[in-house]
Amino acid sequence: xKFLAKINVMPQKEILDPQGxxxxxxxxxxxxxxxxxxxxxxxxxxxxxxxxxxxxxxxxDFACKNLLANLIMxxxxxxxxxxx
Amino acid sequence: xKFLAKINVMPQKEILDPQGxxxxxxxxxxxxxxxxxxxxxxxxxxxxxxxxxxxxxxxxDFACKNLLANLIMxxxxxxxxxxx
Numbered sequence: 506x507k508f509l510a511k512i513n514v515m516p517q518k519e520i521l522d523p524q525g526x527x528x529x530x531x532x533x534x535x536x537x538x539x540x541x542x543x544x545x546x547x548x549x550x551x552x553x554x555x556x557x558x559x560x561x562x563x564x565x566d567f568a569c570k571n572l573l574a575n576l577i578m579x580x581x582x583x584x585x586x587x588x589x
Numbered sequence: 590x591k592f593l594a595k596i597n598v599m600p601q602k603e604i605l606d607p608q609g610x611x612x613x614x615x616x617x618x619x620x621x622x623x624x625x626x627x628x629x630x631x632x633x634x635x636x637x638x639x640x641x642x643x644x645x646x647x648x649x650d651f652a653c654k655n656l657l658a659n660l661i662m663x664x665x666x667x668x669x670x671x672x673x
Contacts, residue, residue, distance in 0.1 A: 507625070513632045514632075515632065515634070525633075528633070528656065528657070529635075531656050532652050532656055535651075535652075535655055535656060537637075537648055537651060537652055539637055539638035539639065539648075540635060540636065540637055541591070541635075541636035541637070541638070542634075542635065542636045543633065543634070543635040543636075544633070544634045544635075545631060545632070545633050546631070546632045546633075546634075547629060547630070547631065547632060548597045548598075548599065548629070548630045548631060548632035549609075549612070549627065549628070549629050549630075550599070550626075550627070550628045550630075551613075551624060551625075551626065551627045551628075552624065552625035552626045552627075553621075553623055553624055553625070554623035555623065564621055564623075567619075567621060568616050568619075568621055571619055572612065572615050572616060572619060573612070
């Protein structure tokens with residue numbers, strides 16, 4: 506079975522996000538008012554073959570822990586979508 | 590009303606995504622098999638005050654078009670969530 510994993514890797518809540526701060530200032534300069542918080546992370550989409558949803562979940566979890574996210578500073582969330 | 594916008598900015602389908610290719614090679618070297626495609630973009634979360642959902646949508650759309658996404662190479666998608 507083929508699954509599409511949609512992964513978000515975000516800086517942890519307690520950690521300052523300088524890229525988000527920069528974007529917030531940029532948007533204010535462009536005239537976008539009433540913004541409160543901007544946080545920027547990565548969005549990763551990957552297609553993976555697996556025998557079951559559990560196996561796909563394990564693969565994606567392994568990928569996040571070992572390559573995609575830096576767990577000291579980032580959190581990750583993902584959802585799986587069955588394809589075809 | 591306060592809205593949380595979850596925005597994904599992704600490289601367009603027709604455009605080569607070298608970062609995604611690099612991650613795919615990295616994951617294969619880590620032993621993750623049966624991967625097909627990896628694409629990497631940005632995930633942006635921003636909190637915005639607006640009188641209505643339509644107004645919030647307009648603000649976020651403006652932000653995407655004018656700062657967050659490079660429409661020549663990237664597409665953006667977002668969803669709004671009402672907060673509190």
